[in-house]
Amino acid sequence: MAHGEVLEFEEYVRTRQDALLRSARRLVPDPVDAQDLLQTALVRTYGRWDGIADKRLADAYLRRVMINTRTEWWRARKLEEVPTEQLPDACVDDATEQHADRALLMDIMKVLAPKQRSVVVLRHWEQMSTEETAAALGMSAGTVKSTLHRALARLRQELESRAADESAGPSARVFEREERERCAA
Known part of the structure; x- marks a missing residue:
């Protein structure tokens, strides 16, 4: 990734981080998991940043990555929960x-x-x-x-x-x- 694109990505994260974290918090209830979800999505998006032609769609792309990541986590979870009546x-x-x-x-x-x-x-x-x-x-x-x-x-x-x-x-x-x-x- 070119130096200019790195700076562009850093600026994007700086300006959109709060809104993206709110989205992550709505997808997973635990605040720490939400931060992990956002960080994972940002890392995955960083590797493909130059492939996003229209940067106005970056939020939608990142939300999709967060949803996919959350789904991966959900599928990979270990079911140690015990069902109860109430x-x-x-x-x-x-x-x-x-x-x-x-x-x-x-x-x-x-x-x-x-x-x-x-x-x-x-x-x-x-x-x-x-x-x-x-x-x-x-x-x-x-x-x-x-x-x-x-x-x-x-x-x-x-x-x-x-x-x-x-x-x-x-x-x-x-x-x-x-x-x-x-x-x-």
């Missing part, structure tokens, strides 16, 4: 409503398959059009629409299920509050 309650560090809503949303996003999660992230967080999302994920616009429809229905179902669990009674809410306070301590 999911543990999520601890929320910040008591503000906005942070609680965001934590809940990130938690329920875990129920989605990787393809569904990618479509939701690109359409709703990245505010990409159906066509842009289809191009980024290598699928048809119809597939994006149907995948998004199923993903949102699954998220609604999960929210309703959690709301029903929460309305189980005052003792459940007291237990939940105590659990939150225990986690915050």
